[in-house]
Amino acid sequence: xxxxNQVKYLIRKELLLEWRxxxxxxxxxxxxxxxxxxxxxxxxxxxxxxWNALFWIIMLxxxxxxxxxxxxxxxxxxxxxxxxxxxxxxxxxxxxxxxxMLMMLLTLIAxxxxxxxxxxxxADLGLYxxxxxxxxxxxxxxxxxxxxxxxxxxxxxxxMAILSFPLIIPVLIVLIKLTKNAIDGLDRSVSYDEIGLxxxxxxxxxxxxxxxxxxxxxD
Amino acid sequence: xYKSWWKILASLLVIYSTIWGFLSKAPELPILxxxxxxxxFHVPMWFGMIVLFSISVFYSVRxxxxxxxxxxxxxxxxxxxxxxxxxxxxxxGAIWAKFTWGQAWSFDVKQNFAAISILMYFAxxxxxxxxxxxxxxxxxxxxxxxxxxxxxxxxxFVLPRLSDxxxxxxxxxxxxxxxxxxxRMRMIFYPACLxxxxxxxxxxxxxxxxxxxxxxxx
Numbered sequence: 001x002x003x004x005n006q007v008k009y010l011i012r013k014e015l016l017l018e019w020r021x022x023x024x025x026x027x028x029x030x031x032x033x034x035x036x037x038x039x040x041x042x043x044x045x046x047x048x049x050x051w052n053a054l055f056w057i058i059m060l061x062x063x064x065x066x067x068x069x070x071x072x073x074x075x076x077x078x079x080x081x082x083x084x085x086x087x088x089x090x091x092x093x094x095x096x097x098x099x100x101m102l103m104m105l106l107t108l109i110a111x112x113x114x115x116x117x118x119x120x121x122x123a124d125l126g127l128y129x130x131x132x133x134x135x136x137x138x139x140x141x142x143x144x145x146x147x148x149x150x151x152x153x154x155x156x157x158x159x160m161a162i163l164s165f166p167l168i169i170p171v172l173i174v175l176i177k178l179t180k181n182a183i184d185g186l187d188r189s190v191s192y193d194e195i196g197l198x199x200x201x202x203x204x205x206x207x208x209x210x211x212x213x214x215x216x217x218x219d
Numbered sequence: 220x221y222k223s224w225w226k227i228l229a230s231l232l233v234i235y236s237t238i239w240g241f242l243s244k245a246p247e248l249p250i251l252x253x254x255x256x257x258x259x260f261h262v263p264m265w266f267g268m269i270v271l272f273s274i275s276v277f278y279s280v281r282x283x284x285x286x287x288x289x290x291x292x293x294x295x296x297x298x299x300x301x302x303x304x305x306x307x308x309x310x311x312g313a314i315w316a317k318f319t320w321g322q323a324w325s326f327d328v329k330q331n332f333a334a335i336s337i338l339m340y341f342a343x344x345x346x347x348x349x350x351x352x353x354x355x356x357x358x359x360x361x362x363x364x365x366x367x368x369x370x371x372x373x374x375x376f377v378l379p380r381l382s383d384x385x386x387x388x389x390x391x392x393x394x395x396x397x398x399x400x401x402x403r404m405r406m407i408f409y410p411a412c413l414x415x416x417x418x419x420x421x422x423x424x425x426x427x428x429x430x431x432x433x434x435x436x437x
Contacts (some may be wrong), residue, residue: 145366152359153350163346166339167367170332170374177381193381197373204369212362215283 003093006086010094024102028066032058032110040117048120048183055114056176059107059135060168066106067099067143068160071151088217092209096144103136123185131178134198138171141202145209148216174198226421232414240407250319257315259407263415264308265333269375270416271301271423272340276368279361289431291357294364295347296427298340304419305337320385327385332378336371343367 018024035058046054074082082091111132115121122128143164150160178194240259248255275297282290312330313323324330346363350356379386 149346149359149363149366152355153346159346159349162342163363166335166342167370169335170370170378173378174381197377197381201370201373204373205366208366208369212283212365215358216362 003087003090006090007094007097010082010086010090011098014094014098018102024066024069025106028062028106029109031065032062032106033113035062036110036114036117046118046120049180051118051120052176052179052183055111056135056172056179058114059110059132059139060172062106062110063103063136063139063143064161064164066102067140068147068150068157070095070099070144071147072157072160074151083217088214089210091217092144092148092213095148096141096206096209099140099144100137103140104133107132107136122179122183124182124188127182127188127191128179130195131175131182134178134195134202135171135175138175138198138202138205139168141205141209142167142171145205145213148213152216171198171201174201225417229414229417229421232410233418236407236411236414240411243403243407245404246401254315254318255404257311258404259411261308261311261315262408263412264304264311266412267416267419268301268304268308271297271304271419272368272371274420274423275301276365279364282357282361283365286354288353288357291361292430292434293427294361295344296430297423298343298364300419300423300426302337302340302344305333305340309333309337316385325385328379328382329384329386332374336374339367339371 039054039058043050043054108129111129143160146164146167147160150163153159174194174197178191178198181191181194236259240256245253245255275294278290278294278297281287282294309330312333316325316327316330317323320327343360343363347356347360350359
């Protein structure tokens, strides 16, 4: 019960901070929108497979920017303050949940804008949306933990990219496969394997983060 | 002497599998021909790599609970040897691919995923270089190592089964067991695997002892 309360307050704190500055949401939104626009100007017309790959590349970089700030941006003093108040498990859960919410919102807006600009709608839009939701979930669970590691290591941005790219590739491969099924409009039963695998990877990553974060947090 | 029986066993197995692997009769198969003998070198490298990375994770977990710097040293050195095994596995695979599939890098899923998993461990080594303070470096590196391991397992054991591959046993290709790993080859293949795994472990213990001596005298 105590844990739940702590998680609730920490998430509220994140939301409040975000609402006051609106930095992450607006910044990343502008980033996504301008990237999509640059892509549109350089491609104009595009075939389906490139459309799909481009979307995931844009989302990959946007989510690295959005999620990496969760630990890298907090000052040492504030981190110490939170650490004295809340348990590390509550902290990692709240950060992950907040990042999942942020990323889901971002990816859905990005997908809407992306389909609008390129004027192309995947054959099975429902499955594609499911895939993007699963994608934002996996991006945020993996990147939250990696950003915690990178922030402890000292020099943030560069290390974040090096550490997270090899880890995210397996997820990205499954996601691209799943969204390709959605674009081709295949029967949904074909994609159960990929959806299950993504859920398993997420559960695995969450479990490992919960186990490891308390020892990472102790300095 | 009684403690080094496994080192003697490892050397004998590797020598036996190398010499007899080249001399013995191999089944005559289309495309593969004599290159099938690479099985005795290519596959053991991967088994060795997996074993060494598992040792590394084991010591990372132990480091987190004990805080003993020796455990950290063991974790790094087994990763180092594991990475060398992985690179050798990729090289032997590329040579084999050149003669059977026509291209050294055939963009086969297993080739790509193996390369990515090696990248993961390079990232681990870079992470270590980025941190100066020893205790902190050991802790953060151990955490990254444990975090990356399940993802590597997914990458090497789960994902290749979902897609087509030129490797035997994937995407409708029959596995080696099905038709061509006949009893003569088994007699060499299994000893080769055991031998190379033991040799890898031996190299790791040597490197580890060297490093810990260097540390003591520094």
